[in-house]
Amino acid sequence: MRMLFQNLFGKRDELDIYKEEQIQSPTRTIIRTFASNKLSMTALIGFVILLLIVIIGPMLYPVDLAFSEQSQQNISPGQNMMSVPPELVQNGIRDIAVGRTFSVGVDDNGEVYIWGKTNVPGTNVTNVPEDLPPIARVAAGFDHVVAIGEDGQIYGWGNNRQRQIRFTRDVQDLGEIIDIAAGYQSTAILDGEGVVHFFGNTNLTEMYEYNQYQGQIKDVVLTNNAAIGLLDDGTPVYLGSKPLPYSTRIPDEKFIKLAATNKTVAGLTADGRIIVWGSPNYKGEAAMPDEFESQPIDIAGGQYHYVVKLENGNLAAWGDNTYRQSTVPASINDGNNQTIYTGYYQNYAVKEDGTVQTFGLKGYLLGSDGMGRDMWQRILNGGRWTMTIGALAVLIATIIGIVVGGVSGYFGGRVDILLQRISEIVSSLPxxxxxxxxxxxxxxxxxPTQRIYLIMIVLGLLSWPGLQRLVRAQVFSVREQEYITAARSMGIREYSIIFRHIIPNVISVIIVSTTLSFASSMLTESSLSFLGFGVRPPIPTWGNMLYGANNSVIIQQYWWQWVFPAIALSLTVIFVNLIGDGLRDAIDPKSQER
Incomplete structure (x- = not known):
């Protein structure tokens, strides 16, 4: 046995070509022949890389099957959401506002800068009004921008479907404007007399303009569906008319500043305490640190997280951390943070020297799908399921094919006829x-999990006839050879002869067939999922990802949702087929002549 392994894999002295030809083992010959095939070796390397990616990738990027996020739907590939223009930093940052997938900045000269994914479906937030004067302050909503000019006028651009930027004449003539806020299809403007003016979809966002607090308000924030005001005496008030968690759970405290996320509001007191109310357990906004390293002096809210500036110049954050928007990098906490700007999943920390550092969501490597899910994560996890289903289906088919083919080819006669009729019946099934x-x-x-097992089993049970015919033919060719006759004469049991002596001698043919069947099984699973009869979402496979992109709007406008899964599936199938062809040529050199 030791000599066998040395001959197969051990290091030996270099022999001349004649001696090498005489004692070269079949395994070494196959390996050397396969390695000399550059196309097959390239395919093998590519497949191994893909396999490692889909095995290791889901461990690093696990997929949350219940995840969906409206604000992140159909975002194109790229990681430029926090690519702050250098000109903005050079000219001095006056203000930054964060929208759904974009950010808007204003420099000390009043010039506006826009970066990120600016081509929001239905509009383009880079379409800034041509006569825009120098800007003093800016606010960004889901897909629109509102700005206060140095001339005291209100300007808006972006989506105006709900009239969120169609400002009336009386608002334009207000004179002093203290604050502006922009949310989902809504805008709030606070004038110098403490009156809030609302624009946009008031059916979706609970904002009652004729509330009792008008004339007393000094600050206003917007959640996804409500407006909260801060009175002159620091009392938080609900500015809607219908009962919501914001109205029934308002704390009896005095605050110096308010901040809001999608479903919560947070207030900062003069002594540095922070109180969160609304629906704080939805995404973890209630999971505030037990204590801060220094007293909080400023607060800002994103989509589902909060960031506070501390008295010592550092930052602290909590809440949802899907995109690491609640993890403040150590490099940012150097005690030199002057101002924080937060919105959705992005955070900007402006330093005392005027530079800016960012943390949070930079973008999506391969874009996002119609439910706001990361395509890169889903392709990784989908590849794992697609390859697993294909591999286990092939394993089932291989076991059945070897058993049926071996028994049929060895015994022949009525056993062969019976098994071949069964094989033909299975083969005839559409x-x-x-x-x-x-x-x-x-x-x-x-x-969902049981359906995956069902698909594996069905694929395996219906895919074995081709392999069994191949095994049967090989067994026919070797069953009358001398070593088989010798085994019979020694009284070795027939099943031992089949599976211990015959099958190992035809294993090379089985390997080639199994390799090619693996690619076929992956294509079949993907076809079933593409037709809607395979693995169903939210469990991702490459097939059902293509099925989810099966409409003209996605094909034309959101190409990344079908191109990348198709590339992954195509490359895997091509690689496996090329590996199978290379193995066949290495095992049976005469196949190249046929």
Whole structure:
């Protein structure tokens, strides 16, 4: 045995070509022949890389099957959401506002800068009014921008479908404007007399303009569906008319500043205490640190997280951390943070020297889908499921094919006839219609994991006839050879002869067939999922990701949702097929002549 392993894998002295030809083992010959095939070796390297990616990737980027986020739907590939223009930093940062996928900045000269994913569906927030004067302050909503000019006028651009930037004449003539806020299809403007003016979808966002607090308000913030004001005496008030968590849970405290997320409001007191109310357990906004290293002196809110500036110049954050927007990098906490700007999933920390550092969501490597999910994460996890289903289906088919083919080829006669008729029956079943009918009959009663097992089993049970015919033919060719006759004469059991003596001698053919069947099984699973009869969302596979992109709008406007899954599936299938062809040529050199 030791000599066998040395001959196969051990280091030996270099022999001349004649001696090498005489004692070269079949395994070494196959390996050397395969390695000399550059195309197959390239495919092998590519497949190994893909396999490692889909094995290791889901560990590093696990997918949350329940995740969806409206604000992140259909975002194109790229990681430029926090790419602050250098000119803005050079000229001095006056203000920054964060929108859904973009940010707006104003420098000390009043010039406006816009960066990130600015082409929001239905509008383009870079379409700034041509006659825009120097800007004093800016606010960004879901897909629109509101600005206060140095001339005291209100300006807006972006989506105006709900009239969120269609300001009336009386608002333009207000004179002094203290504050502006922009949210989802809504805008709030606070004038110098403490009156808030609302624009936009008041059916979605609970804002009652004729509330009792008008004339007393000094600050206003917007959640996804409500407006909260801060009175002159520091009392927080709900500016809507219908009961919401913001109105029923308002704390009896005096605050110096308010901040809001999608579903919560936070207030900062003069002594540095922070109180959060609304629906704080939705995304973890209530999970505030037990204590801060220094007293909080400023607060800002994103989509589901809060960031505070501390008295010592450092920052602290808490809440949802899906995009690490609540993890303040150590490099930022150097005690030199002057101002913080936060919105959605981005954070900007302006230093005392005027530079800016960022943390949070930079963008999506491969874009996002129609539910706001990261395509890179879903392709990684989808590849794991697609390859697993294909591999286990091939394993089932290989076991059945070896057993049936080996028994049929060795015994022949009536056993062979019976097994071949069964094989022909299975082969005659129309594969896709059969699986679709089976799915309709019992599929709806199964859970997502059970459906995956069903697909594996069905693929395996219907894919073995081709392999069994191949094994049967090989067994026919070797069963009358001398070593088989010797085994019979020694009284070795027939099943031992089949599976210990014959099958190992035809294993090379089985390997080639299994490799090619693996690619076929992945394509079949993807076809079923693409037709809607395979693995169902939210569990990702490459097939159902393509199924989710099966409409003209996505194909034309959101190309990344089908191009990248298609590339991943195509490359994997091509690599596996090229590996199979290379193995076949290495094992059977005469196949190249046929």
């Amino acid at each position: 594969f896709l219609p059969f699986v679709i009918i089976l799915n309709v009959i019992i599929g709806n009663s199964l859970g």
